[in-house]
Amino acid sequence: MPVPAEIAASKQINLITYRKDGAPVSTPVWHVADGNTVTTVSAADAWKVKRIRRNPRVEVVACDIRGKVAPGAQPVPGTATLLPDSETESARRLLERRYISARIGGGLSRLLHIKRPAGIGIVVTLDEQA
Incomplete structure (x- = not known):
């Protein structure tokens, strides 16, 4: 299913993950929607x-x-995939295109050769709705 318009247009989404006991944990994050991801x-x-x-x-x-x-x-339910290091930088660049704060931070860290904390890209593929 394509990303719902409400999610694609929003500046933040809650990424809901689950603890071992099944309790949901919501975390607001920046995102970029594309197709069904x-x-x-x-x-x-x-x-x-x-x-x-x-x-x-x-x-x-x-x-x-x-x-x-x-x-x-x-x-909307989906399946998260953690990206390898080689693809995380391109995920950061996607966020920089959408968010000015990410663009400024990313640009300054590259310009001044500031080491960023280790990051990991997360791609959520949304489930097909029946």
Whole structure:
């Protein structure tokens, strides 16, 4: 299924991952939607990454910068894939095209040769809806 317009147009999404006991954990993240995928980048040692390694089933839903979901917004299920280091930089570049803050930070780190914290790209492929 293509990314719903509400998610594609939003500045942030809640990436919902699941703990070992099945409890959902929502984390607001920047994203880029393309076709039936949503791409983001996270710190490689973040808890959401650890949860995805254990269980790649996730949900995404449009939210505001603080993670508040609009009334009536429906989560969309999907499967998260962690990108190898070779593809994480291209995921960062996608985010830089969409977000000015990412563009400034990424540009300055390249210009001044500042080492970035280890990151990892996350691609969520949305499930086909029946």
